[in-house]
Amino acid sequence: GNSVTQMEGPVTLSEEAFLTINCTYTATGYPSLFWYVQYPGEGLQLLLKATKADDKGSNKGFEATYRKETTSFHLEKGSVQVSDSAVYFCALSLYNFNKFYFGSGTKLNVKP
Amino acid sequence: GAGVSQSPRYKVAKRGQDVALRCDPISGHVSLFWYQQALGQGPEFLTYFQNEAQLDKSGLPSDRFFAERPEGSVSTLKIQRTQQEDSAVYLCASSSIAHLGRGPATNEQYFGPGTRLTVT
Numbered sequence: 184g185n186s187v188t189q190m191e192g193p194v195t196l197s198e199e200a201f202l203t204i205n206c207t208y209t210a211t212g213y214p215s216l217f218w219y220v221q222y223p224g225e226g227l228q229l230l231l232k233a234t235k236a237d238d239k240g241s242n243k244g245f246e247a248t249y250r251k252e253t254t255s256f257h258l259e260k261g262s263v264q265v266s267d268s269a270v271y272f273c274a275l276s277l278y279n280f281n282k283f284y285f286g287s288g289t290k291l292n293v294k295p
Numbered sequence: 296g297a298g299v300s301q302s303p304r305y306k307v308a309k310r311g312q313d314v315a316l317r318c319d320p321i322s323g324h325v326s327l328f329w330y331q332q333a334l335g336q337g338p339e340f341l342t343y344f345q346n347e348a349q350l351d352k353s354g355l356p357s358d359r360f361f362a363e364r365p366e367g368s369v370s371t372l373k374i375q376r377t378q379q380e381d382s383a384v385y386l387c388a389s390s391s392i393a394h395l396g397r398g399p400a401t402n403e404q405y406f407g408p409g410t411r412l413t414v415t
Contacts, residue, residue, distance in 0.1 A: 187337075217403070226299070227338070227386070227406040272337050282328060282351065283404065285337030 206273035320389030
């Protein structure tokens, strides 16, 4: 079947630390991959995406590379800020505008 | 409006009551999705509309769940005879282009703030 597995949180970091949130997937076809972020009290927002192997999605200092050989899409940021504190969801979609399969989310806490 | 809106934002229902949750997608968006998000979990797909047609309802957990989008814009998710296990946040998302079949999913889904349903 189709599924996404994320590292469990919460992840607690000090400001300016390096961030990695692991995400691996299982898919019956060739998926597109996404990271969504949910800030406290707000809805899900697209953070970045990649549609084919070796593509790198990037936004707001966050990056993730689509690795087909390891079925992974790990999220990284070189220097986190307090404002990055949120819940991060990895997701996949198989066909254009079809349903998304989400991971369980990873809560990030960044301390000053 | 500028984004997807949902109402009510919070709903408390007694077990056995019927509830109706509303979603206003972004104007002109053809595709509309409903997801259920249990506490501490990621969203799970419930159903999908392209305009007024419900093309996929494979995620609806039981026949107590019903969704409609009669004019291809606003959608309503109805839950009959609510149970405690229905307690969750219900998310609506919309997308600008219809389901085109096989091919890379390049367009994002825009999510509303959700309706938190608590069944007591």
